[in-house]
Amino acid sequence: MRKLLGMMAALLFxxxxxxxxxxxxxxxxxxxxxxxxxxxxxxxxxxxxxEELQKVWNQRVLIDNRPGGGTIIGTAAVARAAPDGYTLAFAGGSFVVNAATRTNLPYDTLNDFRGITVFADAPLDIVSARASRRARCPR
Structure with missing residues (x-):
């Protein structure tokens, strides 16, 4: 895992x-x-x-956790930062979902950010609660 992340850090650079x-x-x-x-x-x-980026860049990399608001609080902070590459965002699935489902975001998803690289890939499933043991979803 660390070796893969090291390669991702080099790719990011x-x-x-x-x-x-x-x-x-x-x-x-x-x-x-x-x-x-x-x-x-x-x-x-x-x-x-x-940790890997610090080795590649020979520069400190700080993590700033700002949870809340369905990731909008932290994402908005990045949108307000100077566009100089010194404030990066970890954008997960909610980044796309918020853009598609909310009309009053405090940032413009398409114009306030630039993609750098894909960092991780996680499989997700869509599931439904089972109403009863007899109810079945069609296959």
């Missing part, structure tokens, strides 16, 4: 672009906003990535 790499990016600490509580699976994965 490469994805930042030749122009930024040429200007010695990062020249100061980088923050990664995690819109979930500390200690959860997303937080742990991002902390492992941050």
């Amino acid at each position: 490469g994805a930042m672009g030749a122009a930024q790499a040429a200007s010695d990016y990062p020249s100061r600490p980088v923050s990664i906003m995690v819109p979930y509580t500390a200690g959860g699976p997303s937080d742990i994965a991002v902390r492992i990535l941050a």
Whole structure:
């Protein structure tokens, strides 16, 4: 897992672009906003990535957990940050779901953010509560 995350860190650095790499990016600490509580699976994965990025970049990578509001609180904080590449966001499935289901977001999902790389892939299932033992979903 750590080896894979190390490769992802190298890929992330490469994805930042030749122009930024040429200007010695990062020249100061980088923050990664995690819109979930500390200690959860997303937080742990991002902390492992941050550890690897620190090795590649030779610069501190700080984790900023801002849970709440269906991830809108943390995501909005990133949208308000300077667009200089020093505040990154961990955007999960709720990033897309919020854009599709809410009309009053405090940010523009398509214009306020730029994708960098895919960090992790997690399979998700859609399930339904079973009404009774006799009720069956059609197969």
